Amino acid sequence: xxxxxxxxxxxxxxxxxxxxxxxxxxxxxxxxxxxxxxxxxxxxxxxxxxxxxxxxxxxxxxxxxxxxxxxxxxxxxxxxxxxxxxxxxxxxxxxxxxxxxxxxxxxxxxxxxxxxxxxxxxxxxxxxxxxxxxxxxxxxxxxxxxxxxxxxxxxxxxxxxxxxxxxxxxxxxxxxxxxxxxxxxxxxxxxxxxxxxxxxxxxxxxxxxxxxxxxxxxxxxxxxxxxxxxxxxxxxxxxxxxxxxxxxxxxxxxxxxxxxxxxxxxxxxxxxxxx
Numbered sequence: 001x002x003x004x005x006x007x008x009x010x011x012x013x014x015x016x017x018x019x020x021x022x023x024x025x026x027x028x029x030x031x032x033x034x035x036x037x038x039x040x041x042x043x044x045x046x047x048x049x050x051x052x053x054x055x056x057x058x059x060x061x062x063x064x065x066x067x068x069x070x071x072x073x074x075x076x077x078x079x080x081x082x083x084x085x086x087x088x089x090x091x092x093x094x095x096x097x098x099x100x101x102x103x104x105x106x107x108x109x110x111x112x113x114x115x116x117x118x119x120x121x122x123x124x125x126x127x128x129x130x131x132x133x134x135x136x137x138x139x140x141x142x143x144x145x146x147x148x149x150x151x152x153x154x155x156x157x158x159x160x161x162x163x164x165x166x167x168x169x170x171x172x173x174x175x176x177x178x179x180x181x182x183x184x185x186x187x188x189x190x191x192x193x194x195x196x197x198x199x200x201x202x203x204x205x206x207x208x209x210x211x212x213x214x215x216x217x218x219x220x221x222x223x224x225x226x227x228x229x230x231x232x233x234x235x236x237x238x239x240x241x242x243x244x245x246x247x248x249x250x251x252x253x254x255x256x257x258x259x260x261x262x263x264x265x266x267x268x269x270x271x272x273x274x275x
Contacts, residue, residue, distance in 0.1 A: 004029030007080045012090030014041030020224035026054030033057045033076040063090045064112030073124035083128040087138040088118040096151040114158035139166045143186040183238040
């Protein structure tokens with residue numbers, strides 16, 4: 001795929017991996033259509049893209065809203081007449097909270113963004129992707145979409161669902177021009193914990209501290225490079241880092257009895273260190 005002739009759509013482009021994807025794709029010559037729920041961060045990404053000479057269309061909205069996603073797709077088609085790359089990157093998180101303590105509102109919120117956002121983005125832009133000679137659909141899941149951990153039931157549920165949705169869609173599009181890729185990041189330094197929902201401010205502060213000090217090893221810039229390289233090489237599964245590969249292997253080969261016999265304390269530590 002020639003990025004210089006492409007139009008790339010990136011959701012959740014206000015910060016983190018999404019922002020880096022936008023900047024790197026723009027530097028490679030792609031014209032951009034980007035989204036984020038936060039107007040200020042979205043404007044900052046637009047400023048950075050334009051500062052490096054890029055072309056960008058931006059729209060602030062919640063990816064969980066179907067009507068707004070389809071409106072965005074219509075704007076992209078009117079502006080550019082095409083979409084060659086769709087990266088469903090937007091995602092949110094909850095704190096380390098056991099299922100019985102999670103409100104139905106928070107559960108619905110994370111499902112709307114993490115799962116329905118991917119579904120809406122895929123369905124709104126797939127017709128445009130199908131019309132291109134070459135196209136890429138990239139859905140961002142997580143290592144927690146490969147192997148579940150305690151205290152993250154809603155997040156795991158959404159990321160497992162994205163994985164299943166993507167794998168099934170890949171088979172449906174097997175003989176088409178659209179290459180479907182699943183991304184499972186691990187230990188990437190982003191604002192997902194800061195922007196998440198938590199039981200208390202104290203719990204949030206502690207998890208943010210732990211996330212910054214122990215759980216992040218990979219920059220958003222590096223992860224974006226890996227995603228773009230994987231997309232250009234038409235990889236179906238894009239992993240980066242030892243833990244991502246370990247989770248992928250464990251999800252396929254670790255016996256159920258072994259998972260059940262792991263101590264809760266060890267699992268919780270694993271969750272903190274590898275999200």
